[in-house]
Structure formats: C-alpha cells, structure tokens
Amino acid sequence: MDVEVPTRTVVEALVRVDGTVEAGELYEVADALGMSDQQVRLCVKRLVAEGKFTVDGRGRRAVLKMTPQARRAAEPDVEFVRFMYRQDAGEAQWDGVWHLVAFAVPESQRPARDALRDAIVRFGGAPLHGGLYVSPHDWEDLVEGEATHLGVLPSVTFLTSADLRIGRERSPAALASRLWPLDEVAARHERLAEVARVRLRRLTEGASRTDLLRIAVELAAEFTRAVEPDPLLPPVLLPQPWIGTQARALVARCWDALGTRSAELPALFRMYHDAVEVLR
Structure with a gap:
C-alpha cells in the first residue's frame, strides 16, 4: 500500500x-x-x-x-504520544468527568476567536453549542495557555460535570458516538493498520538503510494523518475492539523493529521509539 x-x-x-x-x-x-x-x-x-x-x-x-x-516547532509532542499509548494499555482510566469550555470572544477579536476555536478542536474538543465545547480529558491547562497566548482568557469559562445529557441521552458511550466523528477516525486508523502491517513485514525481511528510512518516513506520515484528528477518547467511550488501539500497537511494533537499528535513524524516530516504552 x-x-x-x-x-x-x-x-x-x-x-x-x-x-x-x-x-x-x-x-x-x-x-x-x-x-x-x-x-x-x-x-x-x-x-x-x-x-x-x-x-x-x-x-x-x-x-x-x-x-x-x-x-x-517540528518536534513531536512526546508526552502526547506517551499518553496515547498509556491509555491504549489501560493505564489512564477515565474518571467519568466531562470537561467543558465556553467562550464569548467579541467580534473585534475575531482572529483570536477563530484561533481559539481551532485550538480547542485540535485538543480534541467537540462542539455542544455555539462557543461551548466538551472533552473527557483534563485539558484546562492547554486551553488556558492558548487563551492566554491569544489574549482572550477573560472571555473563557471552564466547568466540569459528571452528568452530561443531550436531549434524553446520557450514556457516555452514546454521547461520544454522537459528538465525535468516530467512523472517520476509525477509517484513518484502518488505513494506518494496513500500512503498518506491510511495513512490519518488510522490516522483518531486512532492509537497506535507504529502505529503512523510507519505511520510517512513510510510517511517520501515515501515523500523523491518523492521529492528528483523533480526540483520543478513553476506551470506555469507544466501540470495542477499537481499531485505533490495534493500529497504534502495530505501529509500535514497527518502531521497535526500527529501534534495533536506531543508530541509523534520524532524531524523530528515536523519539517515537522512546515514546512507546510503555508497551515493553
């Protein structure tokens, strides 16, 4: 592929x-x-x-x-990758608390308002209503940091709730499937899994340095494509078995195989290899 x-x-x-x-x-x-x-x-x-x-x-x-x-700017967020794999391994359990952020930034600060909205979505937030977003993760520091940087923190409200309901629906898993585009996220990980399977076979068969680097670059590109739009919801909120967990485990096996020749790899791939240490 x-x-x-x-x-x-x-x-x-x-x-x-x-x-x-x-x-x-x-x-x-x-x-x-x-x-x-x-x-x-x-x-x-x-x-x-x-x-x-x-x-x-x-x-x-x-x-x-x-x-x-x-x-x-180009360095991957290693802590983000570590958290992803810790959660996949069942080491980061959800406490049942929803974290909500609301903002009412005036039209005079429209660029900052748009940038804040983009950042909230990038952090995995899902829109509930205009200017109101939700996440199952403790993301207050991330949002506050972005709002402070943009100069709009006084226009942002933070709250938490263990009782989120939309209409009559209050099941956390049902709410997650309604709020986040899980089918699209799953499709990206299906592709990532297939790419990783093919590359893992190539790695076990042996590869030249150029082939090794090509495989590493392809994995990094497809991994980024799958993970960037993924809100990384806790397993309890996702259909099981979840393809994201399976795909990332396959990628980790590839990083492990690449890690045996880490002296030949650029800095980026050493970071990825170290980030999945949780699986060992």
Missing part, C-alpha cells in the same frame, strides 16, 4: 540529532518515494526562504541545517 508523503515531511523527518540533513541521503530517500530531484530542490528552496533551514554546499554534497526555531 502506497503512502502519500509531502516532500516537506521527508526533509523534516531526516533531520539528525545535530539538526542536519545530508542532501545525498535526502535525494536517495525521496527517489525511493517516487519524488523527482526537481521536486526536492524546490522544496528545499522554499524551506530556506521560510527561514527553516540553511544550506552549506551545493547539490548532493550539500548539508541542510534546521534552524533552532524550526526544530522546536
């Missing part, structure tokens, strides 16, 4: 611990993914223009260096 990987993702995924990318290796991996040299050159040019990389040298002998600001 082929995986669609943006050229930018390939460049960022190949950053080593010292913040550099060897252009020769970048072109080899990109070629293995079906990308042209011209495609890579244009992407690198854009990344340099955006201030995310500098380049020393020319052509395949060049060395790209990621700027400190870009490295901080």
Whole structure:
C-alpha cells in the first residue's frame, strides 16, 4: 500500500540529532518515494526562504541545517504520544468527568476567536453549542495557555460535570458516538493498520538503510494523518475492539523493529521509539 508523503515531511523527518540533513541521503530517500530531484530542490528552496533551514554546499554534497526555531516547532509532542499509548494499555482510566469550555470572544477579536476555536478542536474538543465545547480529558491547562497566548482568557469559562445529557441521552458511550466523528477516525486508523502491517513485514525481511528510512518516513506520515484528528477518547467511550488501539500497537511494533537499528535513524524516530516504552 502506497503512502502519500509531502516532500516537506521527508526533509523534516531526516533531520539528525545535530539538526542536519545530508542532501545525498535526502535525494536517495525521496527517489525511493517516487519524488523527482526537481521536486526536492524546490522544496528545499522554499524551506530556506521560510527561514527553516540553511544550506552549506551545493547539490548532493550539500548539508541542510534546521534552524533552532524550526526544530522546536517540528518536534513531536512526546508526552502526547506517551499518553496515547498509556491509555491504549489501560493505564489512564477515565474518571467519568466531562470537561467543558465556553467562550464569548467579541467580534473585534475575531482572529483570536477563530484561533481559539481551532485550538480547542485540535485538543480534541467537540462542539455542544455555539462557543461551548466538551472533552473527557483534563485539558484546562492547554486551553488556558492558548487563551492566554491569544489574549482572550477573560472571555473563557471552564466547568466540569459528571452528568452530561443531550436531549434524553446520557450514556457516555452514546454521547461520544454522537459528538465525535468516530467512523472517520476509525477509517484513518484502518488505513494506518494496513500500512503498518506491510511495513512490519518488510522490516522483518531486512532492509537497506535507504529502505529503512523510507519505511520510517512513510510510517511517520501515515501515523500523523491518523492521529492528528483523533480526540483520543478513553476506551470506555469507544466501540470495542477499537481499531485505533490495534493500529497504534502495530505501529509500535514497527518502531521497535526500527529501534534495533536506531543508530541509523534520524532524531524523530528515536523519539517515537522512546515514546512507546510503555508497551515493553
């Protein structure tokens, strides 16, 4: 099964611990993914223009260096990944409390209002009514931090409840299926599971360094595509067995297989390997 990987993702995924990318290796991996040299050159040019990389040298002998600001922005949230796997392993039980956030940001601060709404959804919140969102997770610090950054904290209200009801429906699992697009989330994880199965077979058969990096980049791209829109609901709120748990377990096995050759892998994949330590 082929995986669609943006050229930018390939460049960022190949950053080593010292913040550099060897252009020769970048072109080899990109070629293995079906990308042209011209495609890579244009992407690198854009990344340099955006201030995310500098380049020393020319052509395949060049060395790209990621700027400190870009490295901080590109690093995965390791604690988020750890929490995901802890919850999958049954180590993070839901306490039955719903966490609600309401905001009434004035029209004069519309950009900040839109940014806050986007952040709340990114944190896994589901809309109940206009300006009112809910999550089963303790997310107050995340929302407060974002609201403070946007300068709208005085317009935000926080509350919790153990008795959420929509109409006559109060079953937590039924509410979750109504509030979050679980079918769409499941479909993304179905694809992730199939991608991981194929890559796991390749890893057990042995792979060259270029193949190893290609597999790692494909896994990272598909993992991100599946996980970013996932609200990571507690297992008690999800249909069982849940495909998300199965898919992420397969990916963890891939990281484990890749981890046996961690000295050959860029920094990103070492982080992923360390983040799934909970499963061992």
